[in-house]
Amino acid sequence: MTDRLMFSRRQILKTSAAGAVLGFAPSLLPVRSAFAAGATIGFIYVGPKDDYGYNQAHAEGAAVLKGMEGISIIEEENVPETVDVQKTMESMINLDGATMLFPTSFGYFDPHMLAMCEKFPEIRFRHCGGMWSEGKHPKNAGSYFGYIGQGQYLNGVAAGHATKTKKIGFVAAKPIPQVLLNINSFLLGARSVDPAITCQVIFTGEWSLAVKEAEATNALVDQGADVITCHVDSPKVVVETAAGRGTFICGYHANQSPLAPEKYLTGAEWNWANIYKMYVEKLVAGEELPNFTRGGLADGFVKMSPLGSGVSEAARAQFDGTLAEIMKGGFSVIKGPLNNNKGEVVATEGQAFVETAIELESMDYLVEGVVGSTS
Amino acid sequence: MTEIASGPVASTLGGPALAGALEWAARRAEGLVIPLAALIVGMALFSIFIMLLGKSPAQLFDLMWRGGFGSWFSVQNTLSRAAPLLLAALCVALPARLGLVVIGGEGAIVLGGVAAAAMAVLVQGAPALIGVILMGIAGAVAGGVWIGAVGALRHYRAVNETISSLLMAYIAIALMNHLVEGPLRDPASLNKPSTHPMDPAFVVGAVPGMDVHWGLVAGIIACVISWILIEKTRWGFAARIAGGNVRAAQVQGLAVGPLIVGFCALAGAFAGLAGMIEVAAVQGNANASLASGYGYTGILVAFLARHNPLAIIPVAILLGGIDASGGLLQRRMDLPDATVQVLQGMIFIVILFSETFYGRLRVFNPDLWKRPA
Numbered sequence: 001m002t003d004r005l006m007f008s009r010r011q012i013l014k015t016s017a018a019g020a021v022l023g024f025a026p027s028l029l030p031v032r033s034a035f036a037a038g039a040t041i042g043f044i045y046v047g048p049k050d051d052y053g054y055n056q057a058h059a060e061g062a063a064v065l066k067g068m069e070g071i072s073i074i075e076e077e078n079v080p081e082t083v084d085v086q087k088t089m090e091s092m093i094n095l096d097g098a099t100m101l102f103p104t105s106f107g108y109f110d111p112h113m114l115a116m117c118e119k120f121p122e123i124r125f126r127h128c129g130g131m132w133s134e135g136k137h138p139k140n141a142g143s144y145f146g147y148i149g150q151g152q153y154l155n156g157v158a159a160g161h162a163t164k165t166k167k168i169g170f171v172a173a174k175p176i177p178q179v180l181l182n183i184n185s186f187l188l189g190a191r192s193v194d195p196a197i198t199c200q201v202i203f204t205g206e207w208s209l210a211v212k213e214a215e216a217t218n219a220l221v222d223q224g225a226d227v228i229t230c231h232v233d234s235p236k237v238v239v240e241t242a243a244g245r246g247t248f249i250c251g252y253h254a255n256q257s258p259l260a261p262e263k264y265l266t267g268a269e270w271n272w273a274n275i276y277k278m279y280v281e282k283l284v285a286g287e288e289l290p291n292f293t294r295g296g297l298a299d300g301f302v303k304m305s306p307l308g309s310g311v312s313e314a315a316r317a318q319f320d321g322t323l324a325e326i327m328k329g330g331f332s333v334i335k336g337p338l339n340n341n342k343g344e345v346v347a348t349e350g351q352a353f354v355e356t357a358i359e360l361e362s363m364d365y366l367v368e369g370v371v372g373s374t375s
Numbered sequence: 376m377t378e379i380a381s382g383p384v385a386s387t388l389g390g391p392a393l394a395g396a397l398e399w400a401a402r403r404a405e406g407l408v409i410p411l412a413a414l415i416v417g418m419a420l421f422s423i424f425i426m427l428l429g430k431s432p433a434q435l436f437d438l439m440w441r442g443g444f445g446s447w448f449s450v451q452n453t454l455s456r457a458a459p460l461l462l463a464a465l466c467v468a469l470p471a472r473l474g475l476v477v478i479g480g481e482g483a484i485v486l487g488g489v490a491a492a493a494m495a496v497l498v499q500g501a502p503a504l505i506g507v508i509l510m511g512i513a514g515a516v517a518g519g520v521w522i523g524a525v526g527a528l529r530h531y532r533a534v535n536e537t538i539s540s541l542l543m544a545y546i547a548i549a550l551m552n553h554l555v556e557g558p559l560r561d562p563a564s565l566n567k568p569s570t571h572p573m574d575p576a577f578v579v580g581a582v583p584g585m586d587v588h589w590g591l592v593a594g595i596i597a598c599v600i601s602w603i604l605i606e607k608t609r610w611g612f613a614a615r616i617a618g619g620n621v622r623a624a625q626v627q628g629l630a631v632g633p634l635i636v637g638f639c640a641l642a643g644a645f646a647g648l649a650g651m652i653e654v655a656a657v658q659g660n661a662n663a664s665l666a667s668g669y670g671y672t673g674i675l676v677a678f679l680a681r682h683n684p685l686a687i688i689p690v691a692i693l694l695g696g697i698d699a700s701g702g703l704l705q706r707r708m709d710l711p712d713a714t715v716q717v718l719q720g721m722i723f724i725v726i727l728f729s730e731t732f733y734g735r736l737r738v739f740n741p742d743l744w745k746r747p748a
Contacts, residue, residue, distance in 0.1 A: 048712065076702045078712035081664035082459075083588075083657050087452045088702050094448050095441075096706060107567055111659050129566070174556065176566045205552050206663075362565055375557065 038070025039099050039283060042092035044085060045077045046105035046233070047208055053234035053253040058104040058128070060254065061272025065280055074098060081107035089116045093123055100124045100283060102276070109143075117141045124289060126279060128272075132292050142291035144275050146301035147355040149185040150326050151268025152229070153333045154297075154304055155250035156189020157322050158265040159227035160197055161315030162248045163190070169220030169247075170201040171213055171230035171238045175374040177363040179231045182268075184367045185333045186229055186250070191369060193318065200225055201372035208233040217241040227265070239264070248310055255305045266319070267305035274300045296355050298327050330354055340365035341372075398741035405739035410679070410686075413729035414693075417722035424717060430708055438707055442700025449699060454587045457695030459484075461594025462649035463673025464680065464687045465601055466522065469642040470536070471682040472605055473635055474618040477525060479540025480646040481670025482547030483518030487647025488654045489551050490517035492661035493559055495573035495654070506577040510651050518647020519640040521547060526639025530632045536639075548666045555662055569662035579656040588656035590649070594691070597645050601684035604641075614638055646670065675719060679726050694719070 049059035055077065066073050074096050079085045085108050092098040103113050106129045117125050117138040130145035131137075159168045168190055170183050187199040200223055202216040213230070217238050220228055228242040229250035236259060242249050243260030251257065251267020275293070282289050295301035304323065307316060325331055332354050336347035346365055347353065353360055366372055422432035443453050466480035494513035498506050525543060528534040554570075561571040579589050605611035617624035617631050624631050649669065654661055676694055680686035701715035737743045
């Protein structure tokens with residue numbers, strides 16, 4: 001394995017040999033010429049790449065690379081976390097000559113991407129999710145991920161000013177640490193405006209299940225919530241349903257303001273363009289690629305959607321103030337004294353967890369003020 | 376498509392023997408020519424759709440060939456994707472021979488996977504072969520009970536099996552989520568709740584010389600066994616009678632109840648086995664990725680194969696190939712993934728429509744030859 005892996009000679013030989021033998025030449029030509037000039041990079045998505053959510057956030061990041069000299073981007077959407085994704089990776093390597101792959105869904109890592117890392121030691125794999133660990137996983141693999149909890153905290157600040165009923169709502173996929181941190185952050189952000197605010201959460205149980213997401217949104221509105229956010233793969237249904245019921249919305253994953261321009265307050269978005277550009281620039285320059293990289297708002301991994309028309313002056317001021325605070329670094333959303341919603345202490349007076357704190361990675365509670373249960 | 380008078384008519388004269396052979400060939404050809412024609416019509420309709428999108432159908436079919444079958448890599452890619460469809464399709468095809476439309480195979484797959492993963496944890500450290508067999512039994516029993524219950528509800532309580540199997544698939548997925556996120560969860564699986572990883576000794580590997588796991592072989596064997604069961608045994612014969620007319624079967628004294636429950640249970644057992652293979656050969660544990668839609672694609676495969684277990688094999692490979700080439704279409708032609716679904720849908724509709732031609736086309740039906748046109 002060479003570190004200067006703009007393109008490996010073996011890979012070119014293999015591809016062109018396969019092309020010649022199997023008569024692939026005509027359809028491979030455009031790819032090969034682009035490939036010879038730089039690198040072919042593959043992106044794999046678990047859902048549609050225009051889902052206004054998780055996958056679109058990655059596709060928007062990938063789209064930025066399309067303008068880069070000598071780089072060709074190949075993409076495949078709706079690839080399930082089964083043997084399908086393994087074959088998609090192999091196909092991108094064998095048929096398109098990809099030398100770097102970004103399988104973006106969390107469930108692609110183990111066992112699928114790891115199996116391919118072993119099979120293709122000269123190809124680089126970087127996975128979204130932060131699971132790579134030194135010594136345990138292969139060197140040609142790696143992880144990148146963002147701390148987006150503080151984005152949900154800022155969503156909460158905007159929501160805290162917008163709510164009149166003092167009830168806000170959260171449509172969540174599964175009670176896993178990442179999602180729980182987002183729910184807790186959203187509520188705590190709102191409580192930084194008014195400590196009387198409560199947040200009702202409904203878990204749908206699936207990452208993508210439109211019917212349940214719509215039902216959950218309606219149920220939250222029926223119970224009086226007047227600002228809704230979510231953590232599901234595609235927030236489209238939640239946003240449109242909530243806007244249809246006349247509530248405000250805070251976005252997640254990508255910018256959903258085109259779906260409800262009047263009702264969209266702000267949103268916590270991934271800023272993958274930054275990360276993908278970093279990787280590819282290093283790749284082109286022949287530099288070492290980091291195996292593990294993470295960051296939050298202050299590091300440019302996460303960004304906020306522009307504030308919408310429903311955001312008041314007071315809200316804007318507090319939002320900007322909090323954002324400035326976060327950008328300084330070392331900001332803690334989870335800090336004591338803080339109880340969970342069963343009355344147990346999760347942080348004592350003076351205890352604070354910055355976003356990188358390892359304790360947050362195994363969060364299994366909902367904080368006081370969140371109405372709902374993790375099981 | 377019961378072929379009762381399928382053998383050549385015995386005769387001592389050359390003329391009638393030739394006519395008999397012709398009749399035999401005509402009846403046989405029907406089952407081959409009609410689906411192929413339907414496939415071609417489906418592809419032709421799809422070509423029009425592709426042209427409307429401003430793309431070249433020639434390039435599309437060229438890419439589909441390359442992506443699905445054009446190289447050894449593509450063939451293996453296709454077979455890998457076809458493997459789970461074989462067992463999933465049997466879950467639809469077997470009850471269909473009894474006249475039941477069971478569309479909830481997904482539930483049996485998911486529960487079979489969970490049961491197998493739980494068994495793997497339970498018998499950790501056992502000799503590999505025993506471990507794998509026990510996992511297979513656990514998966515098959517879980518799936519068999521699930522779809523067997525659908526059959527029992529149908530026969531003893533007159534609950535529509537199509538609706539109940541579909542609803543039970545939702546329950547099965549919810550049950551899997553509960554088990555995987557609750558009692559069976561590996562505490563180390565933080566953001567992707569999964570069961571404990573199984574003993575690496577139990578991994579079902581690849582068929583020698585191929586990059587395709589043993590699930591393919593298991594699926595083919597299951598298809599052959601099912602074909603023998605239906606075509607060559609008295610149970611299969613009874614099932615076909617009951618499938619044709621339940622009342623008639625009951626009048627004949629056939630035990631329709633056990634027949635329905637048994638066939639459904641066997642169908643579910645195959646789907647459960649598919650779930651077990653998914654765990655043992657691909658995932659290494661049970662998690663939400665088990666519900667990836669194989670059960671639903673299986674419906675398509677079974678209908679395209681007209682519920683003939685042997686025909687399931689080529690149809691599953693065809694759909695595996697379409698699936699395998701789908702990625703290439705996205706990458707090379709910039710078509711959305713939905714394109715492949717449109718193709719599958721078009722083929723499905725045309726094949727269903729083509730059902731109306733069986734027995735009605737003169738050329739394939741010797742009974743019509745004797746009558747004036």
